[in-house]
Amino acid sequence: GAGVSQSPSNKVTEKGKDVELRCDPISGHTALYWYRQSLGQGLEFLIYFQGNSAPDKSGLPSDRFSAERTGGSVSTLTIQRTQQEDSAVYLCASSLRWGYSSYNEQFFGPGTRLTVL
């Protein structure tokens, strides 16, 4: 597609429920990134994918968070047993490649605003 898309744009859920957030990267981009931005805060890096592989999952806030990517394209961020502190905007980005070059230039989606009641 022309840009990174994310769905849903807004999600309201009850504490304890599971949620799935989806990211569609720019076509042809092999690297994909997830970030979280809490209200009034900066951006927190969560995880990245090279193709379908996530080499480092240490940025995920807890074991309730997981992410996968299939077919080198769409990625899903899943939060199990949501807590109120999970409320934030979840942003996805993609880049042509992963590496120390301009191919690493990241382009962001519009984000998913998650509210846990």
Place this chain on the structure above:
Amino acid sequence: GIQVEQSPPDLILQEGANSTLRCNFSDSVNNLQWFHQNPWGQLINLFYIPSGTKQNGRLSATTVATERYSLLYISSSQTTDSGVYFCAWRDGQNFVFGPGTRLSVLP
């Protein structure tokens, strides 16, 4: 990890004014980028600028990697320039965003 300071933290300008935003790093960084987050939350890629100078319309950026800083220049500011400006870089396996400069351009 690398420490970063973005200055100023907040900036209010009258439309038409020029400004310089700065990122100072405690160590050399890789893959430096500048982003603008508009008031609706969308992050827009402004520059990939690991070193040197680039210009795009009213915006330009300069990174002096040996001195561990990067500058973003905004000339003839417009109300649509309002939002938060972040510098960001790759730190090992992670990407890190600075705390941001919040810019308000008044009509």
